[in-house]
Amino acid sequence: MSDPAAVPPLLDARNIACQRGGRMIFAGVTLTIGAGQSLLVRGPNGAGKSSLLRVLGGLIPCLHGTIDRHAPIALADEHLALDPDNRLEQALAFWARMDGVDRERLDFALHHFRLRELADIPVRMLSTGQRKRAILARTMASGARLWLLDEPGNGLDAASLRGLGDAMAAHLAAGGGIIAASHFDLSHQFGTVVELDRR
Numbered sequence: 225m226s227d228p229a230a231v232p233p234l235l236d237a238r239n240i241a242c243q244r245g246g247r248m249i250f251a252g253v254t255l256t257i258g259a260g261q262s263l264l265v266r267g268p269n270g271a272g273k274s275s276l277l278r279v280l281g282g283l284i285p286c287l288h289g290t291i292d293r294h295a296p297i298a299l300a301d302e303h304l305a306l307d308p309d310n311r312l313e314q315a316l317a318f319w320a321r322m323d324g325v326d327r328e329r330l331d332f333a334l335h336h337f338r339l340r341e342l343a344d345i346p347v348r349m350l351s352t353g354q355r356k357r358a359i360l361a362r363t364m365a366s367g368a369r370l371w372l373l374d375e376p377g378n379g380l381d382a383a384s385l386r387g388l389g390d391a392m393a394a395h396l397a398a399g400g401g402i403i404a405a406s407h408f409d410l411s412h413q414f415g416t417v418v419e420l421d422r423r
């Protein structure tokens with residue numbers, strides 16, 4: 225008999241497969257992530273790491289298998305999803321309103337990723353690293369318990385990488401979960417590693 229007091233994981237994926245452009249990208253992937261847990265997806269270029277994160281986030285369908293999501297999810301990938309003509313702060317505030325989070329949470333994320341001084345810059349003028357920090361700030365401000373981070377360290381300088389590590393640690397300590405795909409060391413000890421092979 226199942227324990228009625230048992231806390232469900234934030235996300236549970238069983239035997240999932242993904243096909244893109246008529247080609248099988250991955251199959252037989254099973255993973256689960258609970259409160260305070262982190263998981264790293266590794267694999268060579270084209271192995272399907274980004275595809276896996278998008279499947280887990282519900283942005284693309286899985287071919288078969290099941291995914292149970294028990295928590296709000298924020299996906300941070302290379303798609304900025306901020307209005308390029310808007311000022312950075314306005315663009316992030318728009319999403320904070322959409323996500324229904326209070327202003328203090330956004331202010332904290334802006335401060336954490338050192339974006340305050342860029343608040344009035346149009347989004348289209350941000351550098352690669354600044355864009356990445358904006359994506360991470362949006363994720364942090366979203367209040368989502370499960371973060372899906374696709375190459376979160378790309379383009380970040382040493383200080384921003386430390387900021388990312390601190391944000392991840394605080395999120396896990398607060399009962400969040402993280403699934404990340406990264407080619408390089410994020411200075412974070414992931415609890416689980418899932419390897420994808422190129423097929």
Ligand SMILES: Nc1ncnc2c1ncn2[C@@H]1O[C@H](COP(=O)(O)OP(=O)(O)OP(=O)(O)O)[C@@H](O)[C@H]1O
Nearest residue numbers: 244245246249267268269270271272273274275276
């Ligand atoms: N929209 C799409 N339509 C068809 N095929 C796609 C699409 N997006 C990605 N693919 C293919 O799916 C495969 C996996 O791509 P994906 O971006 O998930 O890999 P990845 O492991 O994240 O790669 P990288 O390490 O280079 O970021 C690749 O062969 C890619 O060409």
